Amino acid sequence: MQAACLLQPGVEISLRIVQLGKDALGKVLARSIYVPDGRVLLRAGVTLSSTYVAHLLQRGYASVYIQDELVPGLEVVDAVSETTRVRATALMVAALDAACNSRALDHARVSRVVDDILADLHKEAGFVFELTSLRSADEYSFVHSVNVSVLSVILGQSIFMGYRDLKQLGMGALLHDLGKIKVPAELLQRKGGLSPEEFELVKAHATLGFDIIRSHPEFSTMAAHVALQHHERLDGSGYPRGLRHGEILAFGLITGIADVYDALVSNRPYRPGFHPSEAIQQLVQGAGTLFDENLVRKLMETMAVYPVGSILWLSDNTVAVAVRQQRSLPAHPVVAVIADPTHALITPCEFGLDARPDLYVIAALPDYPDRVKEQLVANG
Known part of the structure; x- marks a missing residue:
């Protein structure tokens, strides 16, 4: 059964983790990157050019946070400031x-x-x-x-x-x-x-x-x-x-x-x-x-089992993103379903995994499935 849409969030800039490479090119950096002594290496808001991506890869980075409007309002909150x-x-x-x-x-x-x-x-x-x-x-x-x-x-x-x-x-x-x-x-x-x-x-x-x-x-x-x-x-x-x-x-x-x-x-x-x-x-x-x-x-x-921004493959074959944690429910975040069982994009809709006992997480995915990424490119 496809997940029901219980809440439709408004349009806000969001963020997610992406592997450095072609999928990062042209994306906007959502979190500043610091060198260990506290100086800023690359400030949030910069568009990731091929030069920036190559420089980060050379320095040993594998992934970064980018702005992503597919799932609005995501905010990754670290345990410490x-x-x-x-x-x-x-x-x-x-x-x-x-x-x-x-x-x-x-x-x-x-x-x-x-x-x-x-x-x-x-x-x-x-x-x-x-x-x-x-x-x-x-x-x-x-x-x-x-x-x-x-x-x-x-x-x-x-x-x-x-x-x-x-x-x-x-x-x-x-x-x-x-x-x-x-x-x-x-x-x-x-x-x-x-x-x-x-x-x-x-x-x-x-x-x-x-x-x-x-x-x-x-x-x-x-x-x-x-x-x-x-x-x-x-x-x-x-x-x-x-x-x-x-x-x-x-x-x-x-x-x-x-x-x-x-x-x-x-x-x-x-x-x-x-x-x-x-x-x-x-x-x-x-x-x-x-x-x-x-x-x-x-x-x-x-500790959150599925941190905010995790891309999840659900048991009804839909694709969802963890959007926020729920108190005392580390394995049951609020998720937003972003793709139907055929992986066609839909309007994101939210619900807590605890409210849907018929659904469970099959796997956490490293990135959006190929069909989702193809639609994102086509939609500009």
């Missing part, structure tokens, strides 16, 4: 540089950034969060560290951690990968497999990060243990110490899940990023053996 994200990313540039050159970490600056994150994440019960995942290949470490801190705090809040613990968790999570500055970059970026000896070098980053943080007495031991334990797993298959259930601190359990989730949704040199729904499913498969079941459940309750 743009100001907080820019400041946090710039901090990570400085922190990694300091660690690489044996200079002191700026404890006060780390503390202020985590305070900003905590303030941004102070939401009402049932709020469904989204994380920005767009980044260049060179920015992966910086943006990943920020996202892991944000998601760790979200999970900490979900189990009612107090402010002091959340602060230490956020600081440790922000610095969880600091030890990677001691690992050859070629090993971290390699597309092929690693030899046993090379993998041992990579695994050493957990202990190296712990040592760096512990060399700064102003950082707590608990924050340092985040770096040490974020790769430990319940069944003892993790590293560096092969700890098991009951031996891993809550900080390590939380950050381990946050680390894996953000790594999965990120584009890497050796694979494209997974959709959040796929990343969550992988964590669910490891719940109870690799990851704490309760924390995986909390992740599913707090």
Whole structure:
């Protein structure tokens, strides 16, 4: 049965993610792109020419947000403000540089950034969060560290951690990968497999990060243990110490899940990023053996399974776009159906997936189906 149209939105400029390439040419950039130190690389409102697209690809970007009027009124709301994200990313540039050159970490600056994150994440019960995942290949470490801190705090809040613990968790999570500055970059970026000896070098980053943080007495031991334990797993298959259930601190359990989730949704040199729904499913498969079941459940309750802008193939063969989240319903956003079962464009109509139990999501698509794109081109 085709989805019924319950609401027809007005005409507003919207946005969606598009892969950099021919589909991005001539489109208008909807979100500014920043370099890690906070400077603007390309400002929102610029039309993406072949020169701009080539430059972004050269810098390691795979996708960008563009303006798209097919589904009006879309607004992707990051878990933290743009100001907080820019400041946090710039901090990570400085922190990694300091660690690489044996200079002191700026404890006060780390503390202020985590305070900003905590303030941004102070939401009402049932709020469904989204994380920005767009980044260049060179920015992966910086943006990943920020996202892991944000998601760790979200999970900490979900189990009612107090402010002091959340602060230490956020600081440790922000610095969880600091030890990677001691690992050859070629090993971290390699597309092929690693030899046993090379993998041992990579695994050493957990202990190296712990040592760096512990060399700064102003950082707590608990924050340092985040770096040490974020790769430990319940069944003892993790590293560096092969700890098991009951031996891993809550900080390590939380950050381990946050680390894996953000790594999965990120584009890497050796694979494209997974959709959040796929990343969550992988964590669910490891719940109870690799990851704490309760924390995986909390992740599913707090993070959007289908972030705003997700293009969805529904069970009646229609195509829809997630347009906004619903409180306490992370797997059931409000969607706008934009194409009928033959993929012919229709006037977008909205409804909450929870209101249509006869419908379910078959898959999240990387882009509009070919017939939809052909009609968009024909319509100008």
